[in-house]
Amino acid sequence: GAVVSQHPSWVICKSGTSVKIECRSLDFQATTMFWYRQFPKQSLMLMATSNEGSKATYEQGVEKDKFLINHASLTLSTLTVTSAHPEDSSFYICSAFSGRSYNEQFFGPGTRLTVL
C-alpha cells in the first residue's frame, strides 16, 4: 500500500499555544488529503478535505480559523491547531488517496495532541 507519514507522533503543549502537524505522502503524490480527529472510544470524525493549491473544505462545525490547513505541495499537508485548549486534546489522523485504485485511502500513523 501507499505510505503516509505524520509528524510529530505526539505533542504536549500549553493552553493558548499553536501546534503544527505535518502529513506527508512518501511514495505517491496526493492532490487530496483528509484530516480526521478521534476522541477516545469514539469514531473517526472528518474535519476537513485538503486540496493541493486551493483552500481546504471544512466539515460542518469545524472552525476553519482554529484549524488551519495548508496543502502547499503534492506530498505535504499541514494542520495547525491555533490557540489550543484542553478540549482540543485528541488523536489527529491524516489520510490520502493513493490514486492507484478506486478511492483507496491510506492513513498516517496519527498525532496524539495533549493540551495542558
Added chain:
Amino acid sequence: QKEVEQNSGPLSVPEGAIASLNCTYSDRVSQSFFWYRQYSGKSPELIMSIYSNGDKEDGRFTAQLNKASQYVSLLIRDSQPSDSATYLCAVPNRDDKIIFGKGTRLHILP
C-alpha cells in the same frame, strides 16, 4: 438510515474460529468498499478493498459483496488474538469522501 451501518459489538470469537463482520450501506450507486482494521491507540489500516459482487480472498481474510442487498462482509478465518481490534467498514460517497461505519469491536478469545 445511516449511510454505513455496523454492529458495534463487541464480537467475541474463539481462537481458530471464523469471525464474521457485517456492514450495510445506503447509497445504491456505491462502487467501492473497504475494510479497515484499527488497533486501540493506532490509526486505521486498510486490509481489504472490494469492487465487484462476490467474494475476494486475501490470506485469512475474505470480503463478500452483495450490491443488490447493499451488504458487505468480512470473514476472518483461523482467528488469532492479534486480530482483536475494531474493524471499520468504509464506502466513498458521491463527493469522494469516505464514509466510515462506527466499527465493530472484535475480541478473539485465546
